[in-house]
Amino acid sequence: MAYEFGPLSIDELGVKQLFTNRLGGFSKGAYLSFNMGLATSDNSDDLASNYNKLKDELCLGDYYFVRTKQTHSNNIQIVDKTFLAAANGKEISIDNCDGLITDEIGVVLATYYADCTPAFFLDKKKKVVGVNHSGWRGTRNEISKDMIDIFINVYGSNPKDIMVFIGPNISKCCYEVSEDLYHEFKDFHEYKVIEASKTKKGKYYLDMKKAIQVTVLKTGVLEDNIFISEECTSCLDQKFYSYRRDNKHTGRMSGMMWLEK
């Protein structure tokens, strides 16, 4: 199966949230097999076949896809009626953008990963969905706080109505970083999101999932409404691409979210 629905997929609300994996696609070699990364050097026919499979199986043929071109920024695009009117039906990859949010029905928000952390958001009362890409920079700069601020300030959300899913990433087991990141995360030290290696001098292990959870809790989201994947993209080599494990030459998973027509 090339994708799995996550805990924010709620049929009675018409909300879908998924994360793709590398299984069951058409790509070859380092991209084997369900590569979603349009910006990789993968064969364009294979990429098109992967997207067609996804659209066919999920009946997304007449949905509008909006994509990020991620730069580890805190930039989040609000996909509203003004944005859609300007796009005029033409599918867009938004430059220098690491998050997307919408309350428009029939719009697939698509973001891309190979170790960084996908964070998905749903206001179940207002029916607003969002997803952002959070590497160490976005995690340190708390892009997930910026996302929740948009829910509150633009869509009138109450944080108590917001559900969050922190998806598969390179987890604490594998995310070895150097001492400079320990200092970058000084504001998180009390939460022990980064800890020294027991065996390697000057090396640390960073837990991005926990850091994002800390950020989200500070905004007033309830602990019971935060769901955290236990999967590590680096450990699960048959299931996920990993930029670090695969020495940069690899495909991309996609984190997608939409409101059904």
Ligand SMILES: [Zn+2]
């Ligand atoms: Zn791991």
